[in-house]
Amino acid sequence: MDLSEFARRMPKAELHIHLEGSIIPRTLLTLAKRNHVSLPADNEAGLAELYRFRNFDQFLDTYMMITNCLRTPDDYRLIAYEYGSECARQNIRYAEVTFTILTNTRLTNLSWQEILQGLNAGREQAHTDFGVWWQWIFDIVRNLPDTQESVVNIALAAQELGVIALGLGGNEEGFPPELFEDTFERAKRENLHRVPHAGEISGPKSVWSAIKLLNAERIGHGVRSIEDPRLIEYLWSNSVPLEICPTSNICLKVYPDYAHHPLRKLWDEGLLLTIGSDDPPMFGTDLNNEYQLLVKEFGFTQTELERISLNAIHASFLSQGKKRKLEREFKNEFERLVKL
Numbered sequence: 001m002d003l004s005e006f007a008r009r010m011p012k013a014e015l016h017i018h019l020e021g022s023i024i025p026r027t028l029l030t031l032a033k034r035n036h037v038s039l040p041a042d043n044e045a046g047l048a049e050l051y052r053f054r055n056f057d058q059f060l061d062t063y064m065m066i067t068n069c070l071r072t073p074d075d076y077r078l079i080a081y082e083y084g085s086e087c088a089r090q091n092i093r094y095a096e097v098t099f100t101i102l103t104n105t106r107l108t109n110l111s112w113q114e115i116l117q118g119l120n121a122g123r124e125q126a127h128t129d130f131g132v133w134w135q136w137i138f139d140i141v142r143n144l145p146d147t148q149e150s151v152v153n154i155a156l157a158a159q160e161l162g163v164i165a166l167g168l169g170g171n172e173e174g175f176p177p178e179l180f181e182d183t184f185e186r187a188k189r190e191n192l193h194r195v196p197h198a199g200e201i202s203g204p205k206s207v208w209s210a211i212k213l214l215n216a217e218r219i220g221h222g223v224r225s226i227e228d229p230r231l232i233e234y235l236w237s238n239s240v241p242l243e244i245c246p247t248s249n250i251c252l253k254v255y256p257d258y259a260h261h262p263l264r265k266l267w268d269e270g271l272l273l274t275i276g277s278d279d280p281p282m283f284g285t286d287l288n289n290e291y292q293l294l295v296k297e298f299g300f301t302q303t304e305l306e307r308i309s310l311n312a313i314h315a316s317f318l319s320q321g322k323k324r325k326l327e328r329e330f331k332n333e334f335e336r337l338v339k340l
Helices: 003-009 025-034 044-050 056-067 073-090 101-108 112-130 145-157 177-189 204-214 223-227 229-237 246-251 263-268 287-296 302-315 320-339
Strands: 012-018 092-099 133-141 163-169 193-198 219-221 242-244 273-275
Touching: 003 287, 003 302, 003 320, 012 273, 012 287, 012 302, 025 044, 025 073, 056 101, 073 092, 073 112, 073 133, 092 163, 092 320, 101 112, 101 133, 101 145, 112 133, 133 145, 145 163, 145 177, 163 177, 163 219, 177 193, 177 204, 193 204, 204 219, 204 223, 204 229, 219 223, 223 229, 223 242, 223 263, 242 263, 246 287, 263 273, 273 287, 273 302, 287 302, 302 320
Parallel strands: 012 092, 092 133, 133 163, 163 193, 193 219, 219 242, 242 273
Antiparallel strands: none
């Protein structure tokens, strides 16, 4: 078995994916039709053209357009179940999935409880049918800082319903971590994990602030950390995980191509990296493709593929016992694949 095929078939965990951004085009068209939402395209090819992003703001507008197609608890059940199906197809065994709860309550006039009930119905059916499992990260939208108290209140109230962390997404420019310091301090105080995006559009200063002010346990993206050697040293010595999404970074013009992407340099510095697909249909990718890129574009060996897959388990918010169990399962599967 060649390395690319090994990368495709190996067991994986994913820590950086947005549920709304995971909706496959066929399902999006179905949702738009049944909810009487007009889209700029009426077929999958047209949506693919729509997903050629000029800049980050256009991406955010498109993301909102997709979210606006969701209207009922059954819509949320459907997209959660189909995400589970995609996990099974890619051999993703566990995930931590970001969802923008308050945007969805505002667009639908549903309560967060109704939405989460739909999401969890899909999640549980996917677990029954495919054996995959995931937990939720509810995120604050950066350019709506007035919503942060509501989001953290919901996340804390939903901890027994599968919500394990507070996230922070959206455009970093003009909305620095300093605006959210008190909210993330409260999350830490009340034992809610913290995983803000930082160092994607903005540079190393954003990552430093996420760590120092927001008590970040992982950094969403963080690729621009490479611009600050002192930050690299801090990330390495403190084992702060970075969730790297290479194709997302190319599509959103963070880097012009894979040759300029710093993933390999970050890896060679010994940082704790994980690989994510971010918003896979929007970027024409999936986690299998991202792993194959590790081989084709970044020269990963089989040992390195195995290590970065296990990194996602180590960087997850699972209990230590569940981490050990999943790691054993992964290692056994690696050995089995090698013998094929």
